[in-house]
Amino acid sequence: MEELAYRNNPWWEWRSWKDRDLDLKVFKEMRVKWKPGWLRAISLKPFSLNFIFGPRQVGKTTGIKLLIERLMKETKPKAVFYFNCDLISDARELKSVLDFYREFRAGEGIKGSFIFLDEVTGVENWWKIVKGYIDIGLFQDDVLTVLGSASFKLKRFYEAFPGRRGLGRKIEVMPLDFKEYVKVHGIKPKMSEYDKLLAFFDKYLQTGGFPRSINEDERSFEDLIMSVERDVSKAGRSVKIFRMVLRSIIEKAPSALSYNSIASEIGISHNTVAEYMGLMEDMFILGMAYLKEGGKVLFRKEKKFFLRDPFITKTFANVFGLSVRKGFLYEWVVQEHLLRKFGEVHYWRNGYEVDCIADGLKVEVKAGKPHRRYPKDVLVLSEHDIPRFLLDL
Helix, strand or coil: CHHHHHHHCHHHCCCCHHHCCHHHHHHHHCCCCCCCHHHHHCCCCCCEEEEEECCCCCCHHHHHHHHHHHHCCCCCHHHEEEEEHHHCCEHHHHHHHHHHHHHHHHHCCCCCCEEEEECHHHCECHHHHHHHHHHCCCCCCCEEEEEECCHHHHHHHHCCCCCCCECCCEEECCCCCHHHHHHHCCCCCCHHHHHHHHHHHHHHHHHCCCHHHHCCCCCHHHHHHHHHHHHHHHCCCCHHHHHHHHHHHHHHCCCCECHHHHHHHHCCCHHHHHHHHHHHHHCCCEEEEEEEECCEEECCCCEEEEECCHHHHHHHHHHHCCCCCHHHHHHHHHHHHHHHHHCCCEEEECCCEEEEEECCEEEEECCCCCCCCCCCCCEEECCCCHHHHHHHC
16 A cells, blocks of 8 residues: 555655656646636635546546645645545555555654545445544544545535535536637637637537547547446446447437336336436436426426537447437537536427526527527527527526
């Protein structure tokens, strides 16, 4: 455990550690790079228990390494402890990691520390160790930050720490939205240069908002698939069933679907479909828009499912040998942006359908010209209108 701890914390021994850290080396070599805004939301005052979660490949680890680079200018190197929990298998080993660092820093005369546990949600019962140590006061002078990619474990146990989070915060890290995408490319959203914005929107539909896909990393497709399916396996689920359900969603997009319609097609129970869709939602892959009528959300009716980033869509569509029609991709992008803005998104259907309802907004997305007239309170977006709508949202 001692050797792993030293390997995870090269700043303990090397002043030139930044040149040895793979995450920072990759970051510095990126053509398009930015310092994540979510870093400013992390509480760095003791006692804090911060939760940071989001999909794989979104840049959480790189962001933390950039924060550590800054902390090196403000505190002793050995007062910063980082550990990638993908390297351990159970809570017993996590306890050994934390016990090692507590003894190590005591020997160095360090009282308060910045402790980062990366991908901790892959460790079964991790929360029992962290919670127990907080309860007996072992972190009272520390800033503890736990990170996870699969919120099916992290979000479930976030509420298991009532009164134990101190000044800490819960931070969700997602791929860049279109407004952020334009910003990191140094483009000002001037309507006088709308043709340039349209070109960038087409590019956004290809790359999505993941740092590596934006930088055209050829391995980003393969790595995203491998990391997602590894998390599926860690959750004790079948990768084969995961793929079948996801394929069905993409094939049937953007129609409203029931669990039964997917279950009957692929030959599994509707309860199993619901379980796997819930897993996809918790892994930040899938969003859900429920039917809303007369101010009431009808949870049992057909739902509209959407993938939460264009790169996720493109990646899995390629795996399944499916083409991605722009029409449903436009709708999915608008649904995702409304979900991030308002925290929920719905749809409406009564003779005709309105794709997106959120906070009083009614939005219908059309790849071409609409074939019917909509009520005045429905905003109909053509593909030409969508970038402006997303930038103004």
